[in-house]
Each structure stands twice: as structure tokens, then as C-alpha cells.
Amino acid sequence: MISMIKAVLFAAMMGAAAPLLAQTVAVKDAWIRGTVQGQSATGAFMELTGKSSARLVGAASPAAKVVEVHNMTMEKGVMKMFAVDGLDLPAGKPVRLAPGGYHVMLMELVRPLSAGEQVPLRLTFELANRQREILDLQVEVRDLKGQSARPASGGHHGH
Numbered sequence: 001m002i003s004m005i006k007a008v009l010f011a012a013m014m015g016a017a018a019p020l021l022a023q024t025v026a027v028k029d030a031w032i033r034g035t036v037q038g039q040s041a042t043g044a045f046m047e048l049t050g051k052s053s054a055r056l057v058g059a060a061s062p063a064a065k066v067v068e069v070h071n072m073t074m075e076k077g078v079m080k081m082f083a084v085d086g087l088d089l090p091a092g093k094p095v096r097l098a099p100g101g102y103h104v105m106l107m108e109l110v111r112p113l114s115a116g117e118q119v120p121l122r123l124t125f126e127l128a129n130r131q132r133e134i135l136d137l138q139v140e141v142r143d144l145k146g147q148s149a150r151p152a153s154g155g156h157h158g159h
């Protein structure tokens, strides 16, 4: 923790412009919902935990031309989905991106995504000192119901 703070302070003092490779935010249970032929968009879901406070401010993937952070709310009985400019991650508190709520939206997909494949996804975070961190992931595509194509590996009960 101390060394991380020192590293961040050092970067701030140096006025570093280049994004750091992410060490601040941990990702758990990331998955992308698989698509059918002709479907142009899908969602990526995961659990994010910041060691210190951070904000998810962007995402990108070679599988989609447009990637945005979205949220969903119920409005007069209708689910509405909209882009947000970021998602706050309070220090030490897991934040879930899950169907029906926050998600990373992949739009203008360049091809269908089938269960079992791995899709690169890059997340950009902004830290409390405005420094940006990049996190590159390989995210497993699951079927439409969110089931893994791989045999269950246990430990999938949430808390």
C-alpha cells in the first residue's frame, strides 16, 4: 500500500503523461455475453475492486467499434440503457457490473462472439490524482444465459 502511494506520488511529481499499467483495480469474474448472427451489440460484465478510489472512465476492444460504460434503470416499467461518463469505484469496495445494471457496452461488433472464445478488452481508469491507468483483459465469452462454456471450476457463489 505504502509503496503504491509512493509510486503514485512519484508519477504525479514527475508529471507523467503516459498511463500507468493498472495496479490499482482488480477484476473478477469478467465475461461477455455471446451474440447471434446479425446482433450488433452486447455487454461485458465483471466485478471491479479498487485498492484505492478510482473511476472507470473508458473501455475499448478490437471486437467492437464503439465501447461505452452504460447503466440501466427502470423508467415507468421500461428498462432504459444509457451511457455514463464513468463509474466510481470506492476504495476496497467491490463494484459489480451485471445484467440489469452497470455494464461495458460493446457496439458495432465487427463479428459475432461465440461462447468459449476470449476477447481482448481494455479498461481505462482515472485515479484520485487524475493519473490514468490502463488494464488489458482477455474476457471469456459466455452463452446468452451467461453460462460458461467451460466446465464449472467452483467458487462461483458470490458474496
Ligand SMILES: [Cu+2]
Pocket (backbone or CB within 6 Å): 043, 070, 071, 081, 082, 103, 104, 105
Ligand atoms: Cu448498454
